[in-house]
Amino acid sequence: MARLTGFLVMLVVASSLGVVASQHHARKLYAAVEREQQRSRQLEVEWGQLQLEQSTWAAHARIEKLAREKLAMRPPLPGQIIAIEERP
Amino acid sequence: MTKAKKGVTFNHNPLLRSELPAWRPRFVLLCLLGGSLALVGRAAYLQGVNDQFLQAKGESRYARVLEVPATRGKITDRQGDVLAVSSPVKSIWAIPEDARLNPGQVRQLAGLLEMPVQEINQKLSVDKDFVFLKRQVSPELAERIAALKLPGIHDQREYRRFYPGGDVMAHVVGFTGVDDKGQEGIELAFEAALAGKPGSRRVVKDRRGNVVEDVQSIRLPQDGREVALAIDNKIQYLAHAALKQAMTDHKAKAGGVVVIDAKSGEILALANAPTYNPNNRVKLTGDQLRNRALTDTYEPGSTMKPFTAALALEKGKVTANTIINCAPGRMTIGSATISDAHPHGALSVTQVIQKSSNIGAAKMALSFPPETMWKMFDDLGFGSPLKLGFPGEVGGRLRPAKNWRPIEQATMSYGHGMSVNLMQMANAYQVFARDGDIVPLSLSRVDTPPVHGTRVFSPQTAREVRQMLETVVQPGGTAQLANVPGYRVGGKTGTSMKLVGGHYANRYVASFVGIAPISDPRLIVAVMIDEPSNGKRYGGEVAAPVFAQVTGGALRTLGVAPDAPLKPLQVARGAAAPVREAM
Numbered sequence: 001m002a003r004l005t006g007f008l009v010m011l012v013v014a015s016s017l018g019v020v021a022s023q024h025h026a027r028k029l030y031a032a033v034e035r036e037q038q039r040s041r042q043l044e045v046e047w048g049q050l051q052l053e054q055s056t057w058a059a060h061a062r063i064e065k066l067a068r069e070k071l072a073m074r075p076p077l078p079g080q081i082i083a084i085e086e087r088p
Numbered sequence: 089m090t091k092a093k094k095g096v097t098f099n100h101n102p103l104l105r106s107e108l109p110a111w112r113p114r115f116v117l118l119c120l121l122g123g124s125l126a127l128v129g130r131a132a133y134l135q136g137v138n139d140q141f142l143q144a145k146g147e148s149r150y151a152r153v154l155e156v157p158a159t160r161g162k163i164t165d166r167q168g169d170v171l172a173v174s175s176p177v178k179s180i181w182a183i184p185e186d187a188r189l190n191p192g193q194v195r196q197l198a199g200l201l202e203m204p205v206q207e208i209n210q211k212l213s214v215d216k217d218f219v220f221l222k223r224q225v226s227p228e229l230a231e232r233i234a235a236l237k238l239p240g241i242h243d244q245r246e247y248r249r250f251y252p253g254g255d256v257m258a259h260v261v262g263f264t265g266v267d268d269k270g271q272e273g274i275e276l277a278f279e280a281a282l283a284g285k286p287g288s289r290r291v292v293k294d295r296r297g298n299v300v301e302d303v304q305s306i307r308l309p310q311d312g313r314e315v316a317l318a319i320d321n322k323i324q325y326l327a328h329a330a331l332k333q334a335m336t337d338h339k340a341k342a343g344g345v346v347v348i349d350a351k352s353g354e355i356l357a358l359a360n361a362p363t364y365n366p367n368n369r370v371k372l373t374g375d376q377l378r379n380r381a382l383t384d385t386y387e388p389g390s391t392m393k394p395f396t397a398a399l400a401l402e403k404g405k406v407t408a409n410t411i412i413n414c415a416p417g418r419m420t421i422g423s424a425t426i427s428d429a430h431p432h433g434a435l436s437v438t439q440v441i442q443k444s445s446n447i448g449a450a451k452m453a454l455s456f457p458p459e460t461m462w463k464m465f466d467d468l469g470f471g472s473p474l475k476l477g478f479p480g481e482v483g484g485r486l487r488p489a490k491n492w493r494p495i496e497q498a499t500m501s502y503g504h505g506m507s508v509n510l511m512q513m514a515n516a517y518q519v520f521a522r523d524g525d526i527v528p529l530s531l532s533r534v535d536t537p538p539v540h541g542t543r544v545f546s547p548q549t550a551r552e553v554r555q556m557l558e559t560v561v562q563p564g565g566t567a568q569l570a571n572v573p574g575y576r577v578g579g580k581t582g583t584s585m586k587l588v589g590g591h592y593a594n595r596y597v598a599s600f601v602g603i604a605p606i607s608d609p610r611l612i613v614a615v616m617i618d619e620p621s622n623g624k625r626y627g628g629e630v631a632a633p634v635f636a637q638v639t640g641g642a643l644r645t646l647g648v649a650p651d652a653p654l655k656p657l658q659v660a661r662g663a664a665a666p667v668r669e670a671m
Contacts, residue, residue, distance in 0.1 A: 027300045030302060030560055034299060046160075047174045051173060055170045059256075060256070060325035081574065083650050
């Protein structure tokens with residue numbers, strides 16, 4: 001009888017230690033998830049900022065100015081344009 | 089009792105021998121029993137039946153509800169180029185009572201915030217619990233301020249909207265207020281879709297305030313949807329640049345350009361002048377803010393004539409070659425006299441359009457009852473707003489047919505005595521670009537274009553009027569400057585005087601509405617220039633060149649094959665390098 005009790009007590013202790021350990025593990029994992037989510041939000045924000053930057057650099061007014069002034073480009077004369085028709 | 093005899097028997101102590109009645113110990117026992125039963129009952133009640141209360145109390149020691157912010161959706165053009173995006177910024181606020189700063193600290197803070205010291209002192213001396221020192225500063229700056237560890241100075245996270253399109257897109261996209269809610273344009277029109285819904289979740293926090301466990305998501309945050317507009321960045325820029333140029337050349341007061349894809353009803357460009365920079369709205373006036381193409385009406389003038397001609401053709405009153413006598417350039421109806429700007433003799437219906445004869449249009453209009461004409465105008469979308477969902481859209485003026493006098497019917501045939509906005513005009517020209525029907529216009533990108541619209545004219549009529557419109561830009565027409573090399577285009581000029589205080593004043597609205605290419609129309613371009621005052625004032629001189637510039641660029645951008653190709657100057661057969669067009 002006493003032996004059985006002892007055995008059961010041991011089981012209870014082992015199981016409660018297991019609960020504590022898995023709880024700790026779960027919390028650590030959760031912290032990791034949290035960090036990654038934070039990072040994903042951060043990247044999202046950065047993506048928006050990069051898109052913004054790209055749009056600013058690629059603004060048509062800027063491109064046209066650069067093309068005309070720096071590269072001395074000009075729109076082709078109508079006669080210089082050759083249209084190529086695509087036939088499937 | 090046997091045991092008691094062996095041990096110390098206190099109850100034999102005569103001092104302790106009680107003379108209590110037998111019911112008293114039993115009563116006490118009963119009381120104790122009852123008490124403990126009540127406790128057990130209460131415990132069972134709290135644990136089993138009414139367990140919510142204590143659980144909630146316990147949870148409140150460690151559980152917190154966190155707000156999960158949602159971001160506002162982006163606005164992009166049809167290719168996905170960003171037109172409006174939210175980026176986090178910080179707002180610096182203070183609790184004046186807590187903010188006991190020494191002069192050195194205030195100077196430091198003023199330096200970082202780029203504000204005068206007095207202003208900060210003034211803000212900190214008000215009798216409030218909360219005051220914003222500066223809103224929407226960069227996160228880096230906020231960090232430097234937080235590093236100063238000033239008492240009573242805090243920051244809060246906010247979003248600021250950025251508009252890389254600047255003044256080119258201003259009227260279409262609009263802007264949001266400091267609270268990240270739409271105030272103008274698409275930002276307001278699509279507020280419901282763009283605005284995110286912040287969510288909240290319940291978490292367990294440890295002693296140090298770290299989140300250790302996610303208990304439940306009460307509400308998932310819903311980020312705002314991304315809105316893809318029908319606007320094409322390139323075509324919009326073309327329209328904006330051409331309009332700006334025309335505004336300066338003709339010293340005009342205002343102007344607008346609308347470009348529509350005739351195949352899908354998408355609005356590819358919507359430019360207005362004067363415009364503004366949505367990123368810096370300090371010196372903004374109401375005049376700059378107006379999206380004239382949608383919120384302002386004008387008398388369309390002769391751009392209305394093709395509809396009159398189309399109705400006459402449709403009802404079988406005339407054919408394209410029917411001769412109408414327009415001599416001597418004046419006509420009296422009732423007590424009023426109408427006239428042509430340049431007197432003409434006998435003109436065919438095609439020539440009435442080509443040379444823009446008021447008399448010719450009036451004579452055609454007077455051949456049918458007012459109701460027929462009113463119904464056509466109504467079918468074309470005049471007189472009521474287009475319902476694009478854009479804030480402040482107007483419908484223009486179209487009086488009920490039963491009140492029309494013959495003179496009014498005559499003047500309406502050439503676009504006077506009624507008013508429209510530029511978008512309605514472009515919308516109505518769909519009947520000529522689309523073989524007689526109209527599809528609803530759309531500000532947002534349309535992925536499956538409607539095949540059939542609402543039919544107004546027969547395809548036959550639409551094609552005949554299209555031929556007439558082409559003659560307008562040919563030699564002998566009123567808008568030879570509207571020609572686009574390489575493409576067949578057509579359209580109609582309009583020049584109308586402005587009503588000022590109930591009288592026609594010596595101010596004009598020059599307009600041109602055209603379609604291209606004629607062989608298979610893809611684009612409808614409407615141009616309106618308000619009060620050109622540099623000598624030129626006719627639609628053919630002022631608005632037609634803008635049309636040519638925008639249409640030419642837009643057709644090439646969209647890769648529409650030229651239907652009137654010019655011979656290439658030099659044929660580069662071997663080196664078949666594609667000739668790229670510059671912006």
